[in-house]
Amino acid sequence: MTIARTAATTTSISHTPADMNQWTGRAEPFETTRARYWYQLAQPYEAQNIGLIGFACDQGVRRNQGRVGARAAPPLIRRAFATLPVIADLQQRFDGQLSTLLGDAGDIHCHDDDDFVDSSLEQAQIKYADAVSTIIKQSGLPIGLGGGHAIAYGSFLGLWQALENTSEATISTSTAPTIGIINFDAHLDIRQSDVATSGTPFRQIAEHLDAHDQPFHYCCIGVSRFSNTAALFDRAEQLGVQVISDEDCHYQPWDTLAERVKSFVDQVDIIYLTIDMDCFPASVVPGVSAPAAYGIELGFVERMVKTIMASGKVKMADIAEINPAFDVDSRSCKVAARLLATIIEQHLLSA
Ligand SMILES: N=CN[C@@H](CCC(=O)O)C(=O)O
Numbered sequence: 394m395t396i397a398r399t400a401a402t403t404t405s406i407s408h409t410p411a412d413m414n415q416w417t418g419r420a421e422p423f424e425t426t427r428a429r430y431w432y433q434l435a436q437p438y439e440a441q442n443i444g445l446i447g448f449a450c451d452q453g454v455r456r457n458q459g460r461v462g463a464r465a466a467p468p469l470i471r472r473a474f475a476t477l478p479v480i481a482d483l484q485q486r487f488d489g490q491l492s493t494l495l496g497d498a499g500d501i502h503c504h505d506d507d508d509f510v511d512s513s514l515e516q517a518q519i520k521y522a523d524a525v526s527t528i529i530k531q532s533g534l535p536i537g538l539g540g541g542h543a544i545a546y547g548s549f550l551g552l553w554q555a556l557e558n559t560s561e562a563t564i565s566t567s568t569a570p571t572i573g574i575i576n577f578d579a580h581l582d583i584r585q586s587d588v589a590t591s592g593t594p595f596r597q598i599a600e601h602l603d604a605h606d607q608p609f610h611y612c613c614i615g616v617s618r619f620s621n622t623a624a625l626f627d628r629a630e631q632l633g634v635q636v637i638s639d640e641d642c643h644y645q646p647w648d649t650l651a652e653r654v655k656s657f658v659d660q661v662d663i664i665y666l667t668i669d670m671d672c673f674p675a676s677v678v679p680g681v682s683a684p685a686a687y688g689i690e691l692g693f694v695e696r697m698v699k700t701i702m703a704s705g706k707v708k709m710a711d712i713a714e715i716n717p718a719f720d721v722d723s724r725s726c727k728v729a730a731r732l733l734a735t736i737i738e739q740h741l742l743s744a
């Protein structure tokens with residue numbers, strides 16, 4: 394893939410450490426210690442069970458002609474999550490070890506204020522992938538906080554790097570674990586383009602896997618026929634993508650949909666789970682780069698996320714495309730925080 398350059402490169406990439414000021418919430422001096430919140434558990438990342446890593450970058454959205462602003466989301470998602478209570482089951486299960494559950498690995502920033510295209514997105518993806526890979530190699534579950542959906546290629550690269558380093562056999566052999574990608578999204582994000590964007594990550598992953606003689610297993614849930622061209626649906630068919638439309642999610646019974654997703658999960662060894670927040674109706678999640686008119690229900694997504702997490706196969710997860718510039722009363726960040734809590738709870742309880 395070539396990188397278009399329309400001006401001199403003046404951007405830079407940085408990795409800022411955890412800012413513990415983001416981890417604040419209400420004090421409960423008159424309650425028992427069971428009045429516990431996530432802000433009280435978070436620590437700077439140091440090989441905890443969960444590693445949060447922000448991807449404060451929306452250059453992919455800009456390149457994709459979208460509404461920029463998603464780079465500001467990671468601290469706001471953290472702040473919304475910080476105020477959620479830690480459920481009783483987790484407190485009981487991890488009594489005495491609660492401070493070892495949640496690490497914050499900080500944010501990767503892509504500084505690209507000028508209105509031109511350079512290689513900062515690719516550099517940010519590589520730096521983010523390194524952080525992801527470090528967490529996986531330390532046996533943690535990395536959870537990426539976007540940023541635009543270009544985070545997905547970085548998440549995949551981080552997972553790939555970790556597998557390459559931990560597999561006895563190299564990843565290009567037939568014994569390599571099979572990776573499945575499950576994306577909740579109104580968009581397929583398999584666009585053909587001369588540059589990486591927020592609309593290309595899963596096509597890039599398909600090409601990466603093909604170059605390493607590995608199969609591409611991709612299930613996209615919540616796909617809208619009004620948000621993807623016929624050319625994209627053609628490509629999805631060529632690539633063997635399992636497409637579950639937004640209308641399927643509304644009209645098909647839960648058992649049918651759960652069976653479709655479970656049979657996808659059964660085919661693979663490892664799952665990368667990604668949630669593009671524009672899978673929800675704009676009334677539920679207004680703060681995204683590309684809002685959906687129809688969207689799928691939060692209750693459905695949450696139930697499906699629990700089902701997928703219960704497989705024990707999820708080794709990488711992320712939440713993408715929140716754009717705080719268009720949020721209303723932090724509604725979108727609160728939905729993202731709820732999903733983040735769901736992923737974390739399910740991961741820890743199914744371990
Ligand atoms: N990650 C989002 N990708 C969408 C954006 C669509 C839009 O801006 O309308 C896509 O490329 O299809």
Ligand SMILES: [Mn+2]
Pocket residue numbers: 578579580669671672683714
């Ligand atoms: Mn989308």
Ligand SMILES: [Mn+2]
Pocket residue numbers: 542578580582591669714
């Ligand atoms: Mn997307």
